[in-house]
Amino acid sequence: MTTLVVCLDRTDDVGRKTGLHSPIVGWEAVRALVTDIGLADPEDSGVNSLLETLRVAQNLRDEDEEAVVAVVSGDRESMVSADRAVARQLDDLIAEYEPESAVVVIDSAEDERLVPVVESRVRVDSVDRVVVRQARDIESTYYLLKQFLADEELRQTVLVPLGLTLLVFPFLAMRFGTAEGAAAITTVIGLFLLYKGFSIDEILTGAAHQIRESLYSGQVSVVTYVAAAGLTLVGLFAGGLGVSSLEDQSGVVIPAMQFTFDSIPWLAVAALTASAGRVLDELISEEPIRRSFLNLPFVVLSVGLVVRGFSAYFLEQQGLIDPVEIAGHGILPVETIVVTASERLALYVVVAVAVSLVGARLAASLSGRNDTELSDGSGETSGLTDGGPPTSRSSSGGDDEAGVEIVDDSTDPQSDADAPTDVEMDSSDEPEPNEPE
Numbered sequence: 001m002t003t004l005v006v007c008l009d010r011t012d013d014v015g016r017k018t019g020l021h022s023p024i025v026g027w028e029a030v031r032a033l034v035t036d037i038g039l040a041d042p043e044d045s046g047v048n049s050l051l052e053t054l055r056v057a058q059n060l061r062d063e064d065e066e067a068v069v070a071v072v073s074g075d076r077e078s079m080v081s082a083d084r085a086v087a088r089q090l091d092d093l094i095a096e097y098e099p100e101s102a103v104v105v106i107d108s109a110e111d112e113r114l115v116p117v118v119e120s121r122v123r124v125d126s127v128d129r130v131v132v133r134q135a136r137d138i139e140s141t142y143y144l145l146k147q148f149l150a151d152e153e154l155r156q157t158v159l160v161p162l163g164l165t166l167l168v169f170p171f172l173a174m175r176f177g178t179a180e181g182a183a184a185i186t187t188v189i190g191l192f193l194l195y196k197g198f199s200i201d202e203i204l205t206g207a208a209h210q211i212r213e214s215l216y217s218g219q220v221s222v223v224t225y226v227a228a229a230g231l232t233l234v235g236l237f238a239g240g241l242g243v244s245s246l247e248d249q250s251g252v253v254i255p256a257m258q259f260t261f262d263s264i265p266w267l268a269v270a271a272l273t274a275s276a277g278r279v280l281d282e283l284i285s286e287e288p289i290r291r292s293f294l295n296l297p298f299v300v301l302s303v304g305l306v307v308r309g310f311s312a313y314f315l316e317q318q319g320l321i322d323p324v325e326i327a328g329h330g331i332l333p334v335e336t337i338v339v340t341a342s343e344r345l346a347l348y349v350v351v352a353v354a355v356s357l358v359g360a361r362l363a364a365s366l367s368g369r370n371d372t373e374l375s376d377g378s379g380e381t382s383g384l385t386d387g388g389p390p391t392s393r394s395s396s397g398g399d400d401e402a403g404v405e406i407v408d409d410s411t412d413p414q415s416d417a418d419a420p421t422d423v424e425m426d427s428s429d430e431p432e433p434n435e436p437e
Contacts, residue, residue: 025070027057053105279296
């Protein structure tokens with residue numbers, strides 16, 4: 001097994017400092033090249049890469065592998081000509097030595113761009129990056145910055161907010177003061193971090209995609225969602241008006257109950273409108289209606305009734321709303337029936353439970369009917385076939401395409417050989433006159 005241990009030099013430092021032309025092949029030639037470059041420029045990191053090349057080749061030879069040491073340099077005119085020069089030299093080396101694999105030795109990010117050129121011609125088993133120990137931290141930082149700047153998403157996520165901060169902060173500091181500017185910048189950065197941390201951008205992207213698909217597909221739920229949003233705003237506005245009409249707005253419980261009491265009817269209607277849109281979409285589509293969509297409007301109505309009942313109970317206990325009075329109209333022995341707060345709360349809860357039960361029962365019956373329609377439980381075969389001839393429903397025989405009916409008398413005690421077989425033939429199966437019957 002022959003392995004090519006090649007040291008890449010894209011900027012042709014070898015030729016510029018020693019005057020030699022690459023490729024330089026062989027242990028002794030590369031060893032002499034180390035001395036020449038070291039004498040020309042002792043601070044050049046290329047000396048370390050050449051020594052690493054010799055070390056890798058020596059290790060391969062110690063493992064009884066045949067190693068070919070080579071130094072390949074580019075051209076100083078342009079990067080394209082340098083890459084092409086390296087490609088030509090690699091082709092010559094591969095044609096002469098026929099290596100099965102290669103080990104690439106580099107010492108900079110510039111030389112690392114030649115690795116794909118080597119990979120396109122021979123299998124690369126390893127890429128050995130030489131970093132001088134005194135400059136390891138600097139070199140590692142350089143590689144990290146290089147990878148960071150190459151990632152477009154990281155650039156937009158980090159560099160753009162940082163640049164905007166550096167641009168806006170001097171203006172805020174001069175206009176409002178240093179403390180106010182720093183507070184504003186910190187607030188914006190905190191909101192941005194929360195925005196990215198909770199993946200709000202992905203949520204908004206998914207919502208926009210869903211809205212676009214709904215608009216293009218003509219779903220009814222788009223209109224009902226818009227109507228539900230408007231009803232929600234009306235409910236919030238009604239709740240705010242109810243809180244503002246209170247004489248004593250101190251505390252939290254009473255204003256919250258007043259807001260809930262005034263807004264919950266509108267919010268419940270908004271939820272019913274949105275759920276009705278989903279049910280209509282399910283009815284329009286060819287797929288069967290799911291049970292959860294059928295049960296959703298009843299659940300919304302039940303929850304609205306319960307919340308309305310509890311909020312009315314607390315407000316009536318505080319004397320903010322009047323008890324319910326039912327006029328008798330001569331039917332009842334009393335002229336007026338007063339419903340107390342507890343009785344009204346119990347009535348709301350009972351009605352909510354009844355509505356929930358009706359919804360569950362209705363959803364179960366409708367979904368069960370859909371399942372029955374899908375999987376025909378009558379035992380009859382479906383009209384869908386696999387393209388073959390139709391088969392009879394009788395298990396004892398059937399009619400084929402030729403019109404031959406075979407009747408099998410399963411109750412006859414005789415054997416199959418003695419059992420008679422009745423064959424009925426239509427006019428299309430009668431024998432020709434010239435054929436013997």
